Amino acid sequence: MKILFLTDNFPPEVNAPASRTFEHCREWIKSGHHVTVITCAPNFPKGEVYEGYKNRLWQTEIMDGIKVIRVWTYIAANEGFAKRILDYVSFMLSAILASPFAGRPDLVIGTSPQFFTACAAYVVSRLKRVPFVFELRDIWPESVKAVGAMGDSAVIRFFEKIEMFLYRKAAGIVSVTESFKRTLIERGIDGEKISVVTNGVDSSRFQPMPKDAELVQRYGLEGKFVSGYIGTHGMAHALETILEAAERVRRFENGDQYHFILLGHGARKEALIEKAKQMQLENVIFIDSVPKEEVPRYWSLLDVSIIHLKKTPLFTTVIPSKLFECMGMGIPTLHGVAGESAEIVEREGAGIVFEPENADELIENLVKLKEDGDCYRQLQENCLAGAKNYDRTHLAGAMLDILNDIVDGGRKVPEVMGNQEGK
Template sequence: MPDWGRTFLDHANQTVKIVFFSHYFTPEGNAPASRTHDHCARWAAAGHEVTVITCAPNVPNGEVYEGYSNGLWPVRETIDGIEVVRVWTRIRPKPGKKDLILNFLSYMFSALFAFVFFVRRPNVIVATSPQFFCGVAGVLASWLKWRPLVLEIRDIWPESILTVGAMGRSPIIRALEVIERWMYRNASHIVAVGSGYRTNIMKKVGLGDRISVITNGVDPEQFTPEERCLDIVETYGLQGKFICSYVGTVGLAHGLDIVVRTAERLRDAGRDDVVFMVVGGGAKLSSLRETVSELRLDDFIVMTGHLDKPQMPKVLATSDACLVHLSNVALFATVIPSKIFETMAMERPIIMGVKGPARDIVMMAGGGVAVEPEDDAELFNAVLRLAEDPELARAMGSDARRFALKHFDRNDLAATYLTLLREVASGQPVTTVVADLPAIGPEERRSKSSSSAGVAAKTQAEQVG
């Protein structure tokens, strides 16, 4: 890491000028876009100058949204007090691996061009990864204008690429691993979204005193309990059904074959009163649709495709329970999916098919049941348990919202992040934030059993307490 040698923010009350590199941003509705927007909007509302360098919105289908263009020249707009600079990237509909790599690289070069020629010199730079080369852009930008960099890590690349089988080990992967360590070492500070990521980075490069954990959270005003949306019920023929929703990316990492296998169990058991609603797009959506059609499971699995972020509260409100699931591999036990906080805030119980701190959070809240990832027998039993005990489901949902608002309010997390940025920008010693699991008293712990497999919420809470 360069020795900056002087202070860039001279007074504690001075406005902080922040430049944020993010490949994804509003109106896109994925987790990185939401996190970046929600934090930046709060910093801007507090009087700070925030610029986000991003590209034309096109996720998940690789098609530029109506009202936007993907021109070579950077375009400015203002969203919720944030100056947004949109740069050209190589966008292709339904992109393959080569298209994605070229898209990521084109963002890096275009974003650096915009940073040098279109953006005022900031006090501090933030770059969020993935995508991987967004972090590279952040390091190069910090060198070009001699400003400190906060590198935000939301996924461990290239390790996660290997984990999902998107690429095999090769000279390209080894080169990316070298660049990964170079990025870590050249950041003034690193913000990880979970303690598992922090541990992973420390094993590679050390730097424990320069790595903080600031988790994802939820906007309590946007995600507020409401009545079931009748339009959604009627559109997808869900009248009289217990609806278990999966909301998010339908990708390589998510192991949604478990939904198909569980739906077969429901059909065999004659439980046509239970349905899965899969909401989202991604690389595996087409193959999942084909499988559902081939197995004639259309009455048990409804797939909406991608829906815009503003529709998510209504989708969650229409659900009786929500599935959160990742494939059963060690790396994913470090992941804390952002959707758990939104689901909790909407007072919906979670069926948690993810190990590690994400499961611990839900169990500490008493906000759901846990199942072994990829175990369709456990998922089948968990869904039926909630379907047959609506009072239990409602109690879990109520506990979940109370816990989420107390410990994962986006307003509080944004304030913590801003304090860190101010310290980095001013050259002060940075107070490292290291906890992703809240410190709670015994009165908050719940003793509901977590699944038919016998994993108890109380046991989980005691293990992490």
């Protein structure tokens, strides 16, 4: 099978869409299929082109057997609604223009979070007269309203009409959560063409390892109980809650033993750094984004991972992909996200769930994990056992079965979750 995949995030970028797409495509190549990816020059999240790349009209490379075509886009940092829309639209147009030179595939996949990439995939599928598959990673533009970036308006309603058009026109929809599937069915989309393939973990990269000695020394973490957040510092993540917890925990009798790491970049990072300075938080360390191959070294620093999103109903439907990386590394999670992802944490016994934006609950459970060694070790064991249920190789194969079925013209779209047990 020949697969054409459109995505505006791809390695060496390290965010969730880039990792999922690359790891799935890599596995499909290993299975003997041909995969071409149309993407842009790597620049997420700072809006700065990575070293070794240029924002050219056209450049190609082969990455683990995947043919990667990079096209010109208007590059903007991951902040500011208007500039980001220009970024998205420019990729949509460039991807459409580049598609005639990508050969004739058997199907075209477009992945969200934003749906302009899916718009491009739909147009390309019509030009090439092949099926269009919508990989649904986020309910957009609803998520824009949820974080307060933009209120209900004529523009948002126009985007929502396009969104529904794409759902209806897709030959298949691959959602990363059951909640997204239920939402689409409630909005009138045919459930027979919606399947679920959760995010997962590349177990060849994310596995238990001792704390990286060089990094421990560099950041002065000897003898510290380290918790941290690794990922985008955006409006959706409400990371001020972690700063509040850091400020309160330092008042404890042994408060100097607790340290917090926030690694990544995003629209709120500079504001978070400034807030930490005002609060005089010497127990919080900010680290810039690191290359993909370096990420496990930084995960190794953490005794506990903090996963957090703003307290809003929409985010009860999402599953942060970093959860599975934590599980693969054997790092218990303090999970400040309600809904489907919290159910996974509780089902797998991979951590402790706390109320989003509740710093007191975060501190209470952080102290528990530090002081209760038996509980901590049990969660570690549960993480490693649970990670096997979300192995990326298995999930990539499951999605490939769905794609084969679509190409063959079948209507049977299987349910594919990382863990079918206990449901």
